[in-house]
Amino acid sequence: MSSQPLSPNNFSDLFDSVEAFLFDCDGVIWKGDELIQGVPQTLQMLRSKGKKIVFVTNNSWKSRSQYAQKFQSLGISVSQDEIFSSSFAAAMYLKVKDFPSQNKVYVIGGEGILEELRLAGITAFGGPEDANKTIDLKQNCFVEHDKSVGAVVVGIDPNINYYKLQYGTLCIRENPGCLFIATNRDAVGHMTALQEWPGAGCMVAAICGSTQKEPVVVGKPSTFMMEFLLKKFNVSCSKMCMVGDRLDTDILFGQNAGCKTLLVLSGVTTQSDLQDPSNNIQPDYYTNKISDMLDLS
Amino acid sequence: MSSQPLSPNNFSDLFDSVEAFLFDCDGVIWKGDELIQGVPQTLQMLRSKGKKIVFVTNNSWKSRSQYAQKFQSLGISVSQDEIFSSSFAAAMYLKVKDFPSQNKVYVIGGEGILEELRLAGITAFGGPEDANKTIDLKQNCFVEHDKSVGAVVVGIDPNINYYKLQYGTLCIRENPGCLFIATNRDAVGHMTALQEWPGAGCMVAAICGSTQKEPVVVGKPSTFMMEFLLKKFNVSCSKMCMVGDRLDTDILFGQNAGCKTLLVLSGVTTQSDLQDPSNNIQPDYYTNKISDMLDLS
Numbered sequence: 001m002s003s004q005p006l007s008p009n010n011f012s013d014l015f016d017s018v019e020a021f022l023f024d025c026d027g028v029i030w031k032g033d034e035l036i037q038g039v040p041q042t043l044q045m046l047r048s049k050g051k052k053i054v055f056v057t058n059n060s061w062k063s064r065s066q067y068a069q070k071f072q073s074l075g076i077s078v079s080q081d082e083i084f085s086s087s088f089a090a091a092m093y094l095k096v097k098d099f100p101s102q103n104k105v106y107v108i109g110g111e112g113i114l115e116e117l118r119l120a121g122i123t124a125f126g127g128p129e130d131a132n133k134t135i136d137l138k139q140n141c142f143v144e145h146d147k148s149v150g151a152v153v154v155g156i157d158p159n160i161n162y163y164k165l166q167y168g169t170l171c172i173r174e175n176p177g178c179l180f181i182a183t184n185r186d187a188v189g190h191m192t193a194l195q196e197w198p199g200a201g202c203m204v205a206a207i208c209g210s211t212q213k214e215p216v217v218v219g220k221p222s223t224f225m226m227e228f229l230l231k232k233f234n235v236s237c238s239k240m241c242m243v244g245d246r247l248d249t250d251i252l253f254g255q256n257a258g259c260k261t262l263l264v265l266s267g268v269t270t271q272s273d274l275q276d277p278s279n280n281i282q283p284d285y286y287t288n289k290i291s292d293m294l295d296l297s
Numbered sequence: 298m299s300s301q302p303l304s305p306n307n308f309s310d311l312f313d314s315v316e317a318f319l320f321d322c323d324g325v326i327w328k329g330d331e332l333i334q335g336v337p338q339t340l341q342m343l344r345s346k347g348k349k350i351v352f353v354t355n356n357s358w359k360s361r362s363q364y365a366q367k368f369q370s371l372g373i374s375v376s377q378d379e380i381f382s383s384s385f386a387a388a389m390y391l392k393v394k395d396f397p398s399q400n401k402v403y404v405i406g407g408e409g410i411l412e413e414l415r416l417a418g419i420t421a422f423g424g425p426e427d428a429n430k431t432i433d434l435k436q437n438c439f440v441e442h443d444k445s446v447g448a449v450v451v452g453i454d455p456n457i458n459y460y461k462l463q464y465g466t467l468c469i470r471e472n473p474g475c476l477f478i479a480t481n482r483d484a485v486g487h488m489t490a491l492q493e494w495p496g497a498g499c500m501v502a503a504i505c506g507s508t509q510k511e512p513v514v515v516g517k518p519s520t521f522m523m524e525f526l527l528k529k530f531n532v533s534c535s536k537m538c539m540v541g542d543r544l545d546t547d548i549l550f551g552q553n554a555g556c557k558t559l560l561v562l563s564g565v566t567t568q569s570d571l572q573d574p575s576n577n578i579q580p581d582y583y584t585n586k587i588s589d590m591l592d593l594s
Contacts, residue, residue: 032437135455140329142491158432160462162455165495169485187509188466194439198462198507209502210495212484 003263003274006287011296014285018260019239020052022229024220025067026059027245027267028290032193035074036266038291043076045294052233053082056242058219058249060087060155060183060200061110063119084229086183086200086219087112090153091120092228093181093218104148106171108164108203109155109183117153124153126167131159135166145170154207154215155183156200158191169210180207184219186249188268196268220244221252243290245269247281260284300560300571303584308593311582315557316536317349319526321517322364323356324542324564325587329490332371333563335588340373342591349530350379353539355516355546357384357452357480357497358407360416381526383480383497383516384409387450388417389525390478390515400447403468405461405500406454406480414450421450423464428456432463442467451504451512452480453497455488466507477504481516483546485565493565517541518549540587542566544578557581 004010023029029039046053055067055078062070064083071078090113094105099122107113107126117124125146135141143163149171157164172180186199204215218224226237241260244250245267254261261283265271273279274286287293301307320326326336343350352364352375359367361380368375387410391402396419404410404423414421422443432438440460446468454461469477483496501512515521523534534555541547542564551558558580562568570576571583584590 032434137329137455137488137494140489140491142489158434158459160457160459162457162495165457165499169495169499170492173485185506187507188470191434192437192439194437195467197434198459198466198503201509202462202466202503202507205506206495206499206503209482209505210484210499212498 003282003284003286006262006285006292006296008296010285011293014241014260014262015297017239018051018241020054020233020235021046022054022056022240022242022254022259023290024244024246024250025055025057026189028243028264029055030074031190031267034193036289038289038294040076042291042294045297049297052235054084054229054233055082056084056220056225056229056253058086058184058186058200059189060085060090060113060219062087062112063115064088066112066115081232084225085112086155087116089218089225090155090181090183091116091122093216093224094122094151095120100150102148103150104146105151105153106149106168107153108160108168108207109153109157113153113155113183126164128159130164130167131161133161133163135162143167143170145174147175149175149178151179151181152207153181153183154200154204156189157203160203160206165206165210168207172207172211172213180211180213180215182215182217184249185217186246190267220249221256223253223257226257247274247279247283251281251283255281262287264289300579300581300583303559303582303589303593305593307582308590311538311557311559312594314536315348315538317351317530317532318343319351319353319537319539319551319556320587321541321543321547322352322354323486325540325561326352327371328487328564331490333586335586335591337373339588339591342594346594349532351381351526351530352379353381353517353522353526353550355383355481355483355497356486357382357387357410357516359384359409360412361385363409363412378529381522382409383452384413386515386522387452387478387480388413388419390513390521391419391448392417397447399445401443401445402448402450403446403465404450405457405465405504406450406452410450410452410480423461425456427461427464428458430458430460432459440464440467442471444472446472446475448476448478449504450478450480451497451501453486454500457500457503462503462507465504469504469508469510477508477510477512479512479514481546482514483543487564517546518553520550520554523554544571544576544580548578548580559584561586
């Protein structure tokens with residue numbers, strides 16, 4: 001069924017039937033470090049009408065507390081409990097799988113992943129500390145890897161380099177049973193306000209290319225995080241609405257979880273992407289930006 | 298049909314029916330900068346028996362003349378005409394496709410690709426000159442890309458970084474009709490003698506991940522290079538034997554082209570890889586290293 005534009009005719013049906021709005025962040029709340037127009041007022045309106053608000057972000061660069069600080073710095077008050085980031089999801093996945101305490105995790109990605117892993121009591125290394133490591137093949141160099149690494153977590157990493165690719169590849173190829181976990185596989189994202197940049201899907205694919213293995217994906221569109229979300233909020237999935245700018249992560253996640261779905265065109269997806277015959281992911285509704293709800297409410 | 302180990306019983310059948318031996322380099326002739334045992338004597342024996350010798354390498358880091366120099370430095374005399382590298386294949390692909398002279402090529406890879414493109418009269422940039430470019434997302438930076446780039450060529454690149462990934466992604470996503478060419482998709486290779494390292498398959502997959510497009514592959518197992526090889530050497534494919542250490546590139550290439558195939562276990566493939574039930578690529582013959590032919594001849 002094709003999507004409906006959000007309008008005065010259908011908005012109250014959606015609004016009245018939804019108890020919790022799940023928002024993606026990049027392309028919905030902000031682009032890079034710039035807030036999208038009307039966001040604070042929209043969130044305020046939703047809270048004033050008693051709606052629960054949750055932020056479900058695939059961007060693993062930050063931890064939940066770092067995201068709460070980012071919201072704060074943009075003038076929006078958000079509790080850490082309202083944030084479900086894919087960095088947190090990676091840590092929760094290892095907890096749920098009873099990751100052995102003597103094993104370590106190698107991280108290709110940001111400080112946020114390391115922070116969430118440490119909060120979960122898991123020993124992790126890599127990430128920013130390997131940002132400046134270089135490889136000179138002419139020196140016949142050898143990368144020695146830690147045999148106790150039992151999982152490699154890969155997320156968005158603007159400091160990607162050949163050392164990290166080699167280290168992660170060695171762990172996955174040579175450590176028996178080593179897990180390969182992707183925070184998400186977004187192709188691109190608004191890492192800055194001015195343009196789109198390669199997302200975690202780029203780094204994850206690189207490791208797929210060198211290991212010839214496929215990862216477990218813990219972020220959207222996987223519904224792994226939903227279990228934790230349901231534990232915090234006593235709302236059934238059918239009374240949730242997932243709001244996002246990406247069809248293949250946000251909208252698919254909402255559909256996989258049985259939520260209502262609203263696509264906003266303020267991020268990576270254009271109306272022509274949505275209506276392209278090759279697209280087979282149709283949200284229930286679409287609109288330009290979340291603040292359109294202000295005019296309709 | 299499962300492979301036969303090369304033996305006194307079957308060697309003369311192979312040897313007598315073959316006029317040209319096609320050798321892969323990494324893992325067959327050398328590992329990193331170290332020659333594999335017995336290689337010079339084997340090549341000398343083949344030449345003395347009137348066999349033609351060709352080197353077909355997926356490693357795009359060097360140009361044909363740089364490979365000829367590497368052979369020379371290792372004490373082996375090889376003419377540039379005997380070398381078919383995937384860097385050369387990338388340049389020939391663009392020539393065959395009548396790449397417009399006003400368009401440029403962006404390179405993620407080594408100097409060898411740039412050199413072959415220039416020899417073919419094609420304007421190219423990127424590669425080593427972008428090795429040290431850094432991206433600071435906090436500065437809200439913007440990468441401006443050249444709208445006249447009509448092809449992005451991706452090969453092995455130990456200097457891979459986020460700038461190159463962004464530049465290549467922008468060209469492929471935003472320049473209408475921009476080609477995406479992979480020199481090859483080898484997962485790993487012996488970039489040094491001491492261990493395996495992520496190969497071009499890693500960098501190519503990264504760009505697939507960010508662009509959600511699939512490349513044209515010009516190296517093995519694609520038989521694109523065979524057309525040029527046949528032009529140089531007046532030998533039918535059935536009288537050629539492809540000798541390589543990789544099932545999914547070398548042996549598949551040989552089979553795709555209708556050559557006989559010989560797997561050597563001196564590189565990335567082990568005997569247990571070959572005999573694993575999940576492997577469905579069976580060479581005609583296998584042996585430990587090319588110098589085993591010395592004992593059998």
